[in-house]
Amino acid sequence: MHEIFEPIEIRKIEIPNRAIFPPLSTNFARDDGHLTSLFLRHYERRAKGGVGLLIAENSCISYPEGKHGAYEPRIDSWEFYDDWKKFVNCLKKYDSRTSVELTHEGWKKKGVDFLSEEKIWKIIESYGRAGEIACKAGFDMVEIQGAHGLLVNQFLSQLTNHRSDSWGPGIKFAVEIRKEIARRCGWNFPVTIRLAVDDFREGGITLEEGKRIANALQDDYDMIQADIGLGPKELRLEPMPFPQGWRAYLAEKVRPLKIPVAAVGMIREPDIAAEILRSKADMIALGRTLIADPDWLIKVREGRIGEIRKCIGCSECIKARHDEDTQIRCGINPQVGREIEIKRAAERKRIAIVGGGPAGLEAARIAAMRGHEVHLFYDEFGGTLNLAKLPPEKEKIQWLIDYYSQELEKYDIEMHKKKALKGDVLDLEPHAVILATGSKPLLPCPPLRNFxxxxxxxxxxxxxxxxxxxxxxxxxxxxxxxxxxxxxxxxxxxxxxxxxxxxxxxxxxxxxxxxxxxxxxxxxxxxxxxxxxxxxxxxxxxxxxxxxxxxxxxxxxxGSKPYVPFRIEGIPNYIIGDAKGVRNIYSAVNEGFEIAIKL
Ligand SMILES: Cc1cc2nc3c(=O)[nH]c(=O)nc-3n(C[C@H](O)[C@H](O)[C@H](O)COP(=O)(O)O)c2cc1C
Ligand code: SF4
CATH class of the missing domain: 3.50.50.60 (FAD/NAD(P)-binding domain)
Known part of the structure; x- marks a missing residue:
């Protein structure tokens, strides 16, 4: 794994390791584009985890026309300078270099043909201003969003650019942005680009063209993240079934360049990451990987691989950001959206937890971490996760079971591998009982045997x-x-x-x-x-x-219905997870966490 921890330079700025936290919209900013304390804590947590280069999410360089999402942070005017300065200062004490993704949404449907020359120069100026704000605020570099069908990608691609003037399909727009930032900040202030090296759409940028574009941009830009363009969204926000590192070949194909090239997408396990670094890319982007476990790098460095809470690809974060346009949440990391400190309990209590599914396991983990005496009753470790992992291409769910099994071993939890009866719980004389007893399938039709x-x-x-x-x-x-x-x-x-x-x-x-x-x-x-x-x-x-x-x-x-086999009189009973209402992994883990931090 030493490949991951080798420093690398981006235009003379030393990055302490090869891992990038790529831009990942959180919706933690305010709807007026100002940053919040949660926004800062979210990024601070990832920097604390030791990522080499941390790139803040899509940030709007031209408001309101270029806005991309209701809670996109703004970097289009000096009004936002103090926010970003505070952001950078907050990350200074960590060993991560900092960057921010400068974004203009553009006009995916209309394309760029209608833009007047004057308007194009105005937009380029906006990129320059945003770069200057970032530079003065103390960022180590900025990244241009040149993929995902957004404005720079629209200029690059023949699908959205049919101009016959000098702004026709090609790199001119991207190059002029780079020059404008250099004019304001000097050439020593690095600018990287998240580049559409393949549009994955007929008539768009092919990988061959992507390679030519990357080649042409290497004189101006300082690092390229080899990404996807205008094509289907599910290729760049890939669901669970996609294999790990499946699109690292994009980085491999555009190399060698004289600047570093990063691979992105579904890189979850350290040996996959190391393999990509050996053969396909100079850096690796770990997006959801670090959402699910901000301490991924620390655990890898210390050889605590089994303790990594690997992103299972449940897409809860994507659902929040893209379907609901609410603050992101993580199906398996309940700290996302809170980033609070887990404190030891003032008084050690005896807690009985009934059920070994995600709700019960998370409750046990947090209650034990807080110093409680935890008794966990379960008949099958992992509960419904053992079912959820069985359909085709759902095997990543096993990672969560493995994580809990490793994690719970760290604490002195009394494990009772049996179906708990009321008497078993009563015998313990607990201060509280958590019923995470799951659900039972519904059968609203006659149970005809053999049919x-x-x-x-x-x-x-x-x-x-x-x-x-x-x-x-x-x-x-x-x-x-x-x-x-x-x-x-x-x-x-x-x-x-x-x-x-x-x-x-x-x-x-x-x-x-x-x-x-x-x-x-x-x-x-x-x-x-x-x-x-x-x-x-x-x-x-x-x-x-x-x-x-x-x-x-x-x-x-x-469907299924909640199953609560008993209650214990005289002490607090907490019903969580499917036992409270049949839902998903996120609700289960979240409720396990929520109850255990309050006990
Ligand atoms: C919830 C969510 C929000 C994202 N927001 C951005 C963004 O603001 N800008 C961007 O360039 N990519 C964004 N992405 C894409 C990620 O940066 C990354 O490329 C993608 O998630 C694949 O990498 P991963 O498998 O390591 O997560 C987002 C992805 C997710 C899941
Ligand atoms: S919500 Fe699901 S897909 Fe998103 S980071 Fe967490 S585990 Fe991964």
């Missing part, structure tokens, strides 16, 4: 089907994922009462899953209700009409 099966039996492989016609009842996330597994060997249909399947899922992950189902020929019947069933057939109703479906099995995925 009706529960989704969990199928996921666990307790029942197996091959070359059968299967109806999955219920098209929620669980139903769709169960269908995805079954469709590997069977003809599958999903019957869902609502107008859509997989509702509530993050948009890009949902798109990916639906494409998988389509690819495997899964038939999706929405607005459809099962009205009757008998062995071998189902009657369904759609738009007031009834149809018969012949099937070899019905797999019930109609």
């Amino acid at each position: 009706v099966y529960l989704f969990d039996e199928v996921l666990r492989g307790e029942v197996r089907f091959e070359n059968k016609r299967i109806v999955v009842g219920g098209g929620g996330l669980v139903g769709c994922e169960t269908a995805n597994l079954l469709a590997e060997d069977n003809e599958v249909a999903i019957v869902e009462m609502l107008p859509e399947v997989a509702m509530g899922m993050e948009t890009l992950s949902r798109k990916y899953l639906l494409k998988e189902l389509e690819g495997k020929g899964v038939k999706i019947l929405t607005n459809t209700r099962i009205v009757d069933l008998g062995r071998g057939e189902l009657i369904v109703e759609q738009d007031g009409e009834q149809h018969l479906i012949e099937a070899d099995a019905l797999v019930a995925a109609f």
Whole structure:
């Protein structure tokens, strides 16, 4: 792993290691573009974790036309200088170099053809002003957002630029921005670029062109992050199934250059990171990797690899930022959006925790960290995570189970591997009990033997089907994922009462899953209700009409209901996770954390 910790220079600025925290919008700024204390704490936490180069998120260089997101920080006027100065000062005590991503959203649909020459120079001036604000505020460098279909990318790509003047598709706009920043800050102030080296869209920048663009920009820019352009969003905010480091080849292809080239995307494990550094890139961007675990680098350096809380790709952060436009949150790191200090409890209490799923495990971790006497009852370590990891391409969920199993070993937790009875808890005479007892599948139809099966039996492989016609009842996330597994060997249909399947899922992950189902020929019947069933057939109703479906099995995925087997009188009972309301990993982990910091 020593590759990760080798220093590198970006135009004479020494970066202490090869890791970059790339720009990642948090929505922690205010809607007027000013920074908040949470914004500062979020970045401070990543700097404390020892990342070599920390790049603050998309920041608006021209307001309001170039604004990209409701809570995008602004760096378009001197009004914001004090905010950024405070930001840089707050990071000074750490060994991270600092940068900020200068962004103009541009006009993805319209393209840049309509811009007058005068307007183009005005925008370039805005980049220059933003660079100057950053430089004076004390940043070590700035980064130009030249990817993701935003303005600089729009100038580079033939898809959005059909101009026949000197501003036609090519590097001129990017080069003039660089010169304007140099004019104001001097050439020694480094400017890097997040570059679309492949648009991943027909008619756009191809990797061959991307290589030429990178080559041409190396005289002006000081580091390139090899990224994706105008193409599908799910390629640059990749969902869980994407393999680690899958797009590091983009960096490899544009090398060698006389400036460093960084790889980005799904780099989660240190040996993958080291391998990329050995053969494909000079630096690595660790985005969600450091959201999920800001201490990733410290743990790698100290050889505590098993303690890393690896981003599982659950896309909760993307859902918050892109679907809801709210502050980001992390499915597995409940400190995101808080960054509070976990203090020892004033009084050591005996806490019984019933349930070894994500809610119970997180509660145990935090309660033990705070010095409580923790008793954890579980029949299966990991609880529902053991089911959630079973559908195709969900194996990264095992990482979370592994993390808790390693993490809980650090504390003196009394582990009771058994299904807790009320008497077991009473015998302990605890001060409080946390019931994280999960949920049970719902079965709102007759349990016809040899015809009706529960989704969990199928996921666990307790029942197996091959070359059968299967109806999955219920098209929620669980139903769709169960269908995805079954469709590997069977003809599958999903019957869902609502107008859509997989509702509530993050948009890009949902798109990916639906494409998988389509690819495997899964038939999706929405607005459809099962009205009757008998062995071998189902009657369904759609738009007031009834149809018969012949099937070899019905797999019930109609959802689950909270399961709370008992309560303990006379002491506080806290019900968390699915036992409180069936939701997802984020809610479970978050509630485990929340209750344990209050005890
Ligand atoms: C919630 C979220 C917000 C992001 N915001 C930005 C951004 O402001 N600017 C940017 O260039 N990329 C942004 N990205 C992309 C990341 O910088 C990074 O390229 C991407 O997440 C892939 O790397 P990772 O797998 O290490 O997270 C964002 C990604 C996520 C998940
Ligand atoms: S929310 Fe999910 S995808 Fe985002 S950083 Fe956390 S674990 Fe990774």
